[in-house]
Amino acid sequence: MSKAPNISADYVSSGLFRLDGKVAIVTGGASGMGEAMVHALAQSGATVVIADFDLDAAKATAESVADRDYTLHTAQVDVADKASVDALIASVVEAHGHIDVLVNSAGIAGRFPAEDFPEDAYDRIIAVNLKGSFLMAQAVGRQMIAQGDGGSIINMASIGAFNAYPQASAYLQSKGGVLQLTRSLALEWFDHGIRVNALAPTIYATSMMAKGAKKTTVTQDFIDARQLIDRMGEPHEMAGAAVFLASRAAKMVTGHTLAVDAGYLAV
Numbered sequence: 001m002s003k004a005p006n007i008s009a010d011y012v013s014s015g016l017f018r019l020d021g022k023v024a025i026v027t028g029g030a031s032g033m034g035e036a037m038v039h040a041l042a043q044s045g046a047t048v049v050i051a052d053f054d055l056d057a058a059k060a061t062a063e064s065v066a067d068r069d070y071t072l073h074t075a076q077v078d079v080a081d082k083a084s085v086d087a088l089i090a091s092v093v094e095a096h097g098h099i100d101v102l103v104n105s106a107g108i109a110g111r112f113p114a115e116d117f118p119e120d121a122y123d124r125i126i127a128v129n130l131k132g133s134f135l136m137a138q139a140v141g142r143q144m145i146a147q148g149d150g151g152s153i154i155n156m157a158s159i160g161a162f163n164a165y166p167q168a169s170a171y172l173q174s175k176g177g178v179l180q181l182t183r184s185l186a187l188e189w190f191d192h193g194i195r196v197n198a199l200a201p202t203i204y205a206t207s208m209m210a211k212g213a214k215k216t217t218v219t220q221d222f223i224d225a226r227q228l229i230d231r232m233g234e235p236h237e238m239a240g241a242a243v244f245l246a247s248r249a250a251k252m253v254t255g256h257t258l259a260v261d262a263g264y265l266a267v
C-alpha cells in the first residue's frame, strides 16, 4: 500500500508548535491565565511582551523567570484607551521590529444583580473586555497587514459567552461580543493570512475568581452540575491551547472559539 503524501512521522519534533522568531504581546499577562500563556509562548520560542495595566505586577512576572533560558519584556497599557494602545504597539515595533501574535487576556469582572448594575461598572467592563480587545486587535491587525506575512490573534472569551449565570450581565455581554469580534476580524483579515480565534475558559483559579469570591455563585455544587471534569482549571491548563492557536499547527483554524472548559458546554 502506498503511503499518503505529506504525512510526517514526526510532526512535533519538526517544530509544528514552535514560535521561534515570533514576537507576541499578551495583554493581562501579569496575572492568571495571561501569565501562564506568557511563559508557554516564551518556552515555545517567542519573544513575549507582557502588556498590563499593572506594570509592577508585569515586572514581577518578568522577574520570576530568573532561572530560565528566556527573557520577558514588559509594558504598561490600558487596553480601553486608544492612545495607550497605539503607544504600546509603536514601542513594541520599535523594540522588536514586528508583531506576530496577540493574546487579548486583559479582563475584568463585576458582580451585581442586573436591576442594580452600576453604570460605571458596566461601562468599564465593556470598555476593557470588549472595546479593549477590539482596540488591541485593530492596532495589531493594522501592523500585521503592513508586515504582509500574517499572524495570529487570540481573544479570551468565556463559557459565559454561551451560557448565562447570575449577577454577571455586563461580563456576559462583553464575552458574547468577543465571539462576534473574533468572527468578524477572522472574516475581514483571512486574506492577509491573519487568523483570529478565541479561547473560552470555564472557571479558573485566578485572582479574578478570588476577587469575586465573596459574591460568587461558583460553588462545588455549581461545578459538579455544570462540568464533566469536576474542578476549577489551573491557569497553566490554558497554556497549551494558546500555543496551539498561535502556532502553525493551527494554520487551518480561524474564526473559531476553542472551549477549554472541562466539558462545560457539552452538558
Ligand SMILES: NC(=O)c1ccc[n+]([C@@H]2O[C@H](COP(=O)([O-])OP(=O)(O)OC[C@H]3O[C@@H](n4cnc5c(N)ncnc54)[C@H](O)[C@@H]3O)[C@@H](O)[C@H]2O)c1
Pocket: 027, 028, 029, 030, 031, 032, 033, 034, 051, 052, 053, 054, 057, 077, 078, 079, 080, 104, 105, 106, 107, 108, 128, 132, 156, 157, 158, 159, 200, 201, 202, 203, 204, 205, 206, 207, 208, 209
Ligand atoms: N478566571 C476565570 O474563571 C475566567 C473564566 C472565563 C474567562 N476568563 C477571562 O480570561 C482572561 C484572563 O482572566 P484571569 O482570570 O487570568 O484574570 P486575572 O485577574 O488573573 O488577570 C487579568 C489581568 O488583566 C489586567 N488588566 C485589567 N484591566 C486591564 C486594562 N484595562 N489594560 C490592561 N490590562 C488590564 C490585570 O492587571 C491582570 O493582570 C480575562 O479576559 C477573563 O475575562 C477568566
